[in-house]
Amino acid sequence: MKNIGTINAYITSFSLNFLIFLQPINRLVDQYELVPYVSLFFRIILLLGQLGIVYSFLISLKKLKKDVLVLFFMLLLSVIFTYLFFQQNMKYFTEFDFTYYFLYSFLGYSIIRQCNVEKKLFNFFLYFFSISTSIFLVYVKRMNVEDVLPYMEFGFALIIPILILIYLFLIEKKKWLLPFIIISVMMLFVYSNRGVILCIASFVFLYLIRKLFITEVTIKKTLISLFTFSLVFSFIINYKNIFQKIILSLDSNGIESRTLKLLIDGNFSDDSGRSYIQYFFLEKLKENPFGYGIYGDRYIYEKSNGIATYPHNLFLELLIDFGIVVGGILIILLVYTIFKKFIINTELSFNYYLLLSVFFSSSIVQLMLSSSYLASIPLWLFLGLLLTKETDFYAEKKLVERKN
Numbered sequence: 025m026k027n028i029g030t031i032n033a034y035i036t037s038f039s040l041n042f043l044i045f046l047q048p049i050n051r052l053v054d055q056y057e058l059v060p061y062v063s064l065f066f067r068i069i070l071l072l073g074q075l076g077i078v079y080s081f082l083i084s085l086k087k088l089k090k091d092v093l094v095l096f097f098m099l100l101l102s103v104i105f106t107y108l109f110f111q112q113n114m115k116y117f118t119e120f121d122f123t124y125y126f127l128y129s130f131l132g133y134s135i136i137r138q139c140n141v142e143k144k145l146f147n148f149f150l151y152f153f154s155i156s157t158s159i160f161l162v163y164v165k166r167m168n169v170e171d172v173l174p175y176m177e178f179g180f181a182l183i184i185p186i187l188i189l190i191y192l193f194l195i196e197k198k199k200w201l202l203p204f205i206i207i208s209v210m211m212l213f214v215y216s217n218r219g220v221i222l223c224i225a226s227f228v229f230l231y232l233i234r235k236l237f238i239t240e241v242t243i244k245k246t247l248i249s250l251f252t253f254s255l256v257f258s259f260i261i262n263y264k265n266i267f268q269k270i271i272l273s274l275d276s277n278g279i280e281s282r283t284l285k286l287l288i289d290g291n292f293s294d295d296s297g298r299s300y301i302q303y304f305f306l307e308k309l310k311e312n313p314f315g316y317g318i319y320g321d322r323y324i325y326e327k328s329n330g331i332a333t334y335p336h337n338l339f340l341e342l343l344i345d346f347g348i349v350v351g352g353i354l355i356i357l358l359v360y361t362i363f364k365k366f367i368i369n370t371e372l373s374f375n376y377y378l379l380l381s382v383f384f385s386s387s388i389v390q391l392m393l394s395s396s397y398l399a400s401i402p403l404w405l406f407l408g409l410l411l412t413k414e415t416d417f418y419a420e421k422k423l424v425e426r427k428n
């Protein structure tokens with residue numbers, strides 16, 4: 025019979041995977057009328073995942089770390105401060121599901137920092153969730169129900185499954201994963217948005233940086249690099265012709281791709297109104313450099329423009345919410361920690377570096393283009409992993425150390 029420690033590691037492995045794939049799971053749970061059996065299956069996963077998170081958090085309290093307590097009280101003080109001095113912001117806590125995101129984000133961060141997972145089982149669940157969610161998301165989207173699963177929601181729901189599939193392919197060299205990766209990436213190009221494509225490009229870039237410049241250089245790696253760069257260079261030269269043929273083929277089948285057409289027209293870098301939004305918030309920051317409190321960006325934008333939105337830029341959002349001084353300190357700490365513990369940290373194993381790259385690309389990169397840190401569970405999973413040593417994250421590494 026397995027000991028309690030091993031059982032706990034198994035439950036934690038499942039619970040963390042549930043949190044990692046929570047966004048695509050929720051999207052599939054919502055599709056009961058289209059795919060009732062699939063929706064029912066993921067409703068069961070949702071229930072089991074919630075129970076697993078509560079259990080994992082409770083066992084994590086046995087070895088409570090200071091940074092978890094500090095994070096909790098900092099967030100609590102921020103909410104209290106907003107309540108006391110920015111009463112007008114409080115309605116957005118309900119409108120934007122603050123409690124939901126706060127609980128899942130804090131619990132995920134806490135579990136990563138204070139528990140450990142069983143690596144083989146953790147990877148097994150990565151396979152299970154990434155393959156199942158990507159297959160069913162693609163299936164639902166191919167039903168052409170735009171009002172049920174719009175391109176923005178589809179893209180950001182599929183980004184985690186795709187990045188995890190690529191991660192698993194790179195670390196375990198399973199060639200049978202390639203069809204899932206290729207089909208999912210093609211669906212993103214056809215049905216999704218530019219931000220998601222840039223998230224994937226960021227992950228590939230981080231992989232190449234590590235593989236080509238930090239690990240040992242060999243003749244084989246050099247030849248592969250030259251071949252890869254040749255393919256990329258050829259693609260850059262001929263991409264318009266390639267995409268035009270793809271678009272013609274899609275149009276003939278009644279499929280429209282916004283992303284590909286933007287690439288052809290040379291409008292891929294157009295900001296879709298983000299420049300106006302960000303200019304507005306910069307002007308408001310000049311008027312009040314001390315900040316507007318949590319969700320203050322929604323309040324001041326709705327007051328002037330009739331809709332509640334955010335700056336579509338992580339750094340600007342932090343400055344608007346917390347002011348130039350506090351927000352600036354948070355930005356400096358974030359950038360410093362990312363560079364020290366991730367970008368230039370040569371002590372990270374290749375596997376753990378790639379796992380961090382998945383969450384960096386799906387959180388930090390995404391938040392620099394869209395979404396809000398107040399609604400980004402992957403951001404807190406990334407921070408948890410960033411501050412956790414690999415030997416503290418994987419249970420079997422601890423067992424090996426104890427034996428030695």
